[in-house]
Amino acid sequence: MDVTLDKTGEKVLLLGNEAIVRGALEAGIGIATTYPGTPSSEIADTFSKIAKLAKAEGRDPGYYMEYSTNEKVALEVAAAGAAVGVRALTCMKHVGLNVAADTFMTYAYVGTNGGHIIVSADDPGCHSSQNEQDNRYYALFGMIPMLEPATPEEAKEMTRLGMELSETLKSPLLLRTTTRLNHVRGPVKLGHIIRGKTKGVFEKDPMLVTVPSVARVRHPQLLAKMEKAADIGETSPFNFVETFGDGCKAGIVTSGVSYNYVREAVADLGLSCRILKLGMTNPLPPKLCADFICSVDTLVVVEEGEPFLENQFKEMAKDLNRCDVKILGKGAGSMSRLYEYTPSIVTETLAGIFGKENPYHSENTVELKMPSRPPTLCAGCPHRATYYAAKLAAPKGTIYPTDIGCYTLGRAKPLEMADYLLCMGSNGGTACGFSKTTDQKVISFMGDSTFFHSGIPPMVNAVHHSHDVTMTVLDNRTTAMTGHQPHPGSEVDGMGNPAVAIAVEEVARGCGVKHVEVVDSRDIKGAREAFKRALDYKGPSVIVSKSPCILLEIRDKRRAGEPIIPYVVDQEKCRKCGVCIAKFGCPAFYYDEVGDVCINKTMCNSCGVCASICAFGAISPEEQKPAKEVKE
């Protein structure tokens, strides 16, 4: 594995997320925790892969890692490690920090002994997220120092040196990344991997218990820490100024991946300017920023997301009595607050501001109408079967609150089984609310990993208040969407050790749900009847729909050398009613040139659910009854 390569000085191509792991290894990481979420997932997955490999070879990986039940728990597990001097890292997607925010805010007050890096992987452009919140405000809000890498190389160095910075300041540190850092591969110069502490001794100290009297003492201490951090920022290697051309009186302030687009635009447009590249963006170094403001007459702020730097620079300019400096960004200037930046967007905007011609523009507009290709539930996905069964059982107008996972794709035609979504775990709370404030039936859906993450408190709420809802747990025994990470229902943990697998139905019963049924997702008839009984039941009911993720099932079958026998349509029996293709919607189905319904042999994953919903018995496994034709 390149990420663990023991060749100091060698340059290897690493994914941004792998570079973060490398930085942690070079800093002597002792504990790493997470709840998976795109675009952060490969950080913990890499820790997991290294640990499993070490286990297989009988070596000690040198750290402990776990996929915790949610981001809040992950942060707390690692915070305890940092409290006893063990170097820690906790990674999550941006919205995960909302879950961990309660811990985060007071953690700043309590501080750390060992270095602790909290990675927030933001997702401007919502590649795979429900919002594009800019988590730099969390650093400002919580008074936690922040580093923003632009490249994998910088991500590695910021993780390594950030660990020291965190210890110097006795504060956790936010490493704020974005999709185009996490999921970009770039050259990284390897340093030396060191073994850090994995255990420490807890020294009792009443100041670690944040009762009001302690918090009141901690708050001014926190302000002092931020002043010290600002001093460090003045000379941090991550904050620097570059001059292009004769420099003139134009300045550009930028951070994170936006810097990459600025650098190319400056070269491509032949701009004369100075760039202040900020790697440590909280707290901002006051002197460095002031000097920069005073050295220019126009200052352009290029940052994805919200005007985080821009507003602080405006404030600084005012305090310096330099309101004559034109500050262009999201306010004046036409930098967008929306989505992620691209070289085209940044070059075009800078060309406009500096009065240059953008050399890059596409003359290629496609006149041909292209079909869309949205992501879909896989052929053979058990979620589709559960949705289909629930739809058959439910009366018209039933509300289907949904949640975060592959199953959110059930929103698409033809299933249309996802009606309302806020965040992880929201299916349950909103189901309770809809049951009280409407006269419609409510069936909510969540995955098993989501259930453990934040699905249990709303279930307790439903029981306590006797809400008339049916909560469905789509139990495929994995965290599928983010890359099949283990969760509390798994038998093996992230380090490859045996784990206690917790059964969803037992937890539901333990919460006080009286009507709990476990069904096989692929048994449409059985599941439909179970949904009917749940709907008839007055009060909270839970359906646990069990079937493994088809991708894992297929992988295991391939590994075992078992054949995957595709299903075929017998055209003699098929009445073209369209149930399989237009209502069930398995993507392996298609209409051929003459309008016959066929199954794509290479796509069919042999789940067989289509055969059970065909009223005419026209679908069967290939070997039993070879049919007319199958598309290769």
Add this chain to the structure above:
Amino acid sequence: MNGGRKVGIVISGVGGQGILLAAEIMGKAALRAGMNALVSEVHGMAQRGGSVVCTVRIGDVYSPLIADGSADAILSLEPIEALRNLGCLKKEGIIVTDISQIIPFTVSSGLERYPPLPEVYAEMKKKCGRLLKIDALTLATDAGAKIARNITMLGALCGSGVLPFSKECLLETIRETVPAKFVEANERAFESGYEAAKNE
């Protein structure tokens, strides 16, 4: 203007076609040849049967993403996905595409239409410098490496002459990257694509 040579490649296709691996191999090969390289990848939700685009940039570059109208080539593992990314390509750019269609469910269920392939190719031809159509399925199958269609396509891209490093450099990277037992099959797959592009 920037003096150093820059090469930008867009790799497109459908989740699960091995696009990430092809992109990674290209980036590693560039590094092996002593060049700078950046690769942008797609992970997560889009991979569930959706359109996937990776970019590879080689040389004196900072951004892993490619500005509109500036890519030297599009390597596509599915015809319509090449067309979808045409906006990235420079006027004289090359398109290397696999001819096997993957029909999106929006089309197979009758909701949308996949335009006939001759129309797709005609549109491409109008808007690029050179179009290479590769029957990667047949080539890879004949080479005894049906699963290595992405490597066949990588061979074709190399054969088109757009890459700034040698064929041997790319092959060496493939040998290093794929599991030992698949090395030979991948080499054959690569050669089949390389030859097909050379002879086109």
